Amino acid sequence: xxxxxxxxxGCPMHGDGGVRAxxxxxxxxxxxxxxxxxxxxxxxxxxxxxxxFDYAEAFSKIDYKALKDDLTAxxxxxxxxxxxxxGHYGPFFIRMAWHAAGTYRTADGRGxxxxxxxxxxxxxxxxxxxxxxxARRLLWPIKQKYGDSLSWADLFILTGNVAIxxxxxxxxxxxxxxxxxxxxxxxxxxxSEDKWVNEGVQTRIAPEHGFEQIEGPLAAIQMGLIYVNPExxxxxxxxxxxxxxxxxxxxxxxxxNDEETVAxxxxxxxxxxxxxxxxxxxxxxxxxxxxxxxQGFGWVSSADHGGIGEHAVTSGIEGAWTNTPDKWSENYFRxxxxxxxxxxxxxxxxxQWQPIDQKEEDMAPAxxxxxxxxxxxxxxxxxxxxxxxxxxKISEKFREDHEAFKDAFARAWFKLTHRDxxxxxxxxxxxxPAEDLIWQxxxxxxxxxxxxxxxxxxxxxxxxxxxxSQLVKxxxxxxxxxxxxxxxxxxNGARIALxxxxxxxxxxxxxxxxxxxxxxxxxxxxxxxxxxxLGGVVGLEMAGATDVPFTGGRGDATxxxxxxxxFDWMEPEADAFRNYKPRALSVKTEEMMLDRASLLxxxxxxxxxxxxxxxxxxxxxxxxGHGHLTERSGQxxxxxxxxxxxxxxxxxxxxxxxxxxxxxxRAGSNEKWxxxxxxxxxxxxxxxxxxxxxxxxxxxxxxxxxxxxxAWTKVMDADRFDISYxxxxx
Numbered sequence: 001x002x003x004x005x006x007x008x009x010g011c012p013m014h015g016d017g018g019v020r021a022x023x024x025x026x027x028x029x030x031x032x033x034x035x036x037x038x039x040x041x042x043x044x045x046x047x048x049x050x051x052x053f054d055y056a057e058a059f060s061k062i063d064y065k066a067l068k069d070d071l072t073a074x075x076x077x078x079x080x081x082x083x084x085x086x087g088h089y090g091p092f093f094i095r096m097a098w099h100a101a102g103t104y105r106t107a108d109g110r111g112x113x114x115x116x117x118x119x120x121x122x123x124x125x126x127x128x129x130x131x132x133x134x135a136r137r138l139l140w141p142i143k144q145k146y147g148d149s150l151s152w153a154d155l156f157i158l159t160g161n162v163a164i165x166x167x168x169x170x171x172x173x174x175x176x177x178x179x180x181x182x183x184x185x186x187x188x189x190x191x192s193e194d195k196w197v198n199e200g201v202q203t204r205i206a207p208e209h210g211f212e213q214i215e216g217p218l219a220a221i222q223m224g225l226i227y228v229n230p231e232x233x234x235x236x237x238x239x240x241x242x243x244x245x246x247x248x249x250x251x252x253x254x255x256x257n258d259e260e261t262v263a264x265x266x267x268x269x270x271x272x273x274x275x276x277x278x279x280x281x282x283x284x285x286x287x288x289x290x291x292x293x294x295q296g297f298g299w300v301s302s303a304d305h306g307g308i309g310e311h312a313v314t315s316g317i318e319g320a321w322t323n324t325p326d327k328w329s330e331n332y333f334r335x336x337x338x339x340x341x342x343x344x345x346x347x348x349x350x351x352q353w354q355p356i357d358q359k360e361e362d363m364a365p366a367x368x369x370x371x372x373x374x375x376x377x378x379x380x381x382x383x384x385x386x387x388x389x390x391x392x393k394i395s396e397k398f399r400e401d402h403e404a405f406k407d408a409f410a411r412a413w414f415k416l417t418h419r420d421x422x423x424x425x426x427x428x429x430x431x432x433p434a435e436d437l438i439w440q441x442x443x444x445x446x447x448x449x450x451x452x453x454x455x456x457x458x459x460x461x462x463x464x465x466x467x468x469s470q471l472v473k474x475x476x477x478x479x480x481x482x483x484x485x486x487x488x489x490x491x492n493g494a495r496i497a498l499x500x501x502x503x504x505x506x507x508x509x510x511x512x513x514x515x516x517x518x519x520x521x522x523x524x525x526x527x528x529x530x531x532x533x534l535g536g537v538v539g540l541e542m543a544g545a546t547d548v549p550f551t552g553g554r555g556d557a558t559x560x561x562x563x564x565x566x567f568d569w570m571e572p573e574a575d576a577f578r579n580y581k582p583r584a585l586s587v588k589t590e591e592m593m594l595d596r597a598s599l600l601x602x603x604x605x606x607x608x609x610x611x612x613x614x615x616x617x618x619x620x621x622x623x624x625g626h627g628h629l630t631e632r633s634g635q636x637x638x639x640x641x642x643x644x645x646x647x648x649x650x651x652x653x654x655x656x657x658x659x660x661x662x663x664x665x666r667a668g669s670n671e672k673w674x675x676x677x678x679x680x681x682x683x684x685x686x687x688x689x690x691x692x693x694x695x696x697x698x699x700x701x702x703x704x705x706x707x708x709x710x711a712w713t714k715v716m717d718a719d720r721f722d723i724s725y726x727x728x729x730x
Contacts, residue, residue, distance in 0.1 A: 091272020097160025107217035109486030112420030116153035125286030153178030175427025219253035244388035267409035276318035276348035316350035319377035333399035422487020446555035469618030475536025490719025493557035529554035576678035641696035
């Protein structure tokens, strides 16, 4: 939003509108009494398994068949403290796995099942995750049995798969490899609203207010939801057009197209029931705000019946979608399309749709007594699959071709539950599908170049006439697309030479093409991806760096292996490392800098040294001289910090937005330097300055060079899962 006009500016699918968790609501905001364990982790999260724990090695020791057998047996082992609907926990576990994975959003790659975040606030206490705390406790004996060899994150997804299989549903495969974290991931922005869904919170799509898209990287339609409000926009069951709009935009932001959306919705709702057969006001606090004696259980009911089994209240909607809720069937589309529906309310007061004059054979068994028949139901979200023309066409196709539906659901479920895992090389276990899928960003295996080839190509690059600036900018542009959130991007694949990356404004397309064409002509048998990174090595050595590591073996992707629409989400709207910010955004430049550094997996010192080095090497976007605080351009020096901390400088803003600054001497007579907010923050922020001063002080230049090369190499190799499992935990 423009600070002056109050109007939204720019493409809303990227970072504008909030990229840092500290701009939104924190766990302490929601639950002030929550124990502040982060006080013991001032230097970041800790891992009780130890920094040298290798999850891939541990996972390889699992008796995989025995694990699946144990999970299959659990499906029908109903516990009196939380009885299984229809005597089968399968639908419950499908919801658990779906909601663990469904927080993924493609704009910043955050969310998803990759680290087991559903165990922690705020996700464990979102209204949409109601009663999933019980599903996780049902799994505890399995987790306890298999210990470190099985992460919670993998267990959630594998359990969902086994649940589908145990009820006759189709599965495409499973890949393990999701290493747990042990505290909430605090760099995820979940939104700025101060109320949960159904508390009067405005939907995040509000065309009447001029907001045509959801804010920034967010994907869910309201705070506390995984996707959409199943009762309709703002709970309005009559807004079918708005319901379809919300679903399309939300699922698009979670990397799903319309066919995948229909397949997932219908396949998931083929199983199980929703729960609203009781008084919602009797429910207690969510797990994060629950009573100590509840031991992490939330939504404890004060009703005489305890709010379990027949009387459970979760979404407030009550009933099964099909007449066969404990098995895979063709009944969802038949019931949806063949019957007319009327609006009714559940015992908990939720809006839902019920078939008119439903035949007894099409009714569902009561979850607590199969001899009793009850009407099935549809949510307003389900009705969108019938009433929206685009969704209706797909629904009719799947109704007529059940095999196509099975295949579409299996593939969409696999994508949902694996989308945030990154390249397939990270997948573990015997059920990893052989087929390469485009959303996995496939890259052909590379060949490690010989030492003689590396030396030959290095010599050619050094003699090519390409400058330090050109080589460094190209290598950085290629590698710095990496996101630790979902392990996408990076230099492997050389996708900087392909659409859409080659056309991104931040990459200066015309200048980039000249460099890539030159490197392509010099590389011989070396991959272009390796040559780009090697060019960066040559550039640094030309700038005075020594002992710059290079590890070859990258492959080159093709345009056909590149999902252009998916990569479009990754285009940066601002990049402080290249001093690039083409327009005003509602988020401060320095906040966006921290967000990008976080996605790269950088520490404060690593971010600081990289910014300082890239400035003096001439890596700024275009010919921009801001922050180029050196008279030794193209040399790897500590001049950025030396001149930034020069006490003869007086800095003043040169524009109304406080984005650009000029330094004069204290007499005010001579302009000395130009800079941006992304530069001056290293002088104004005490923590960043404390790090920068290390490099600016006497004797700091050699340390600066060593630290820069180390951080540079980390970024260049961030996506090399083939050479270092260490990056797996980055």
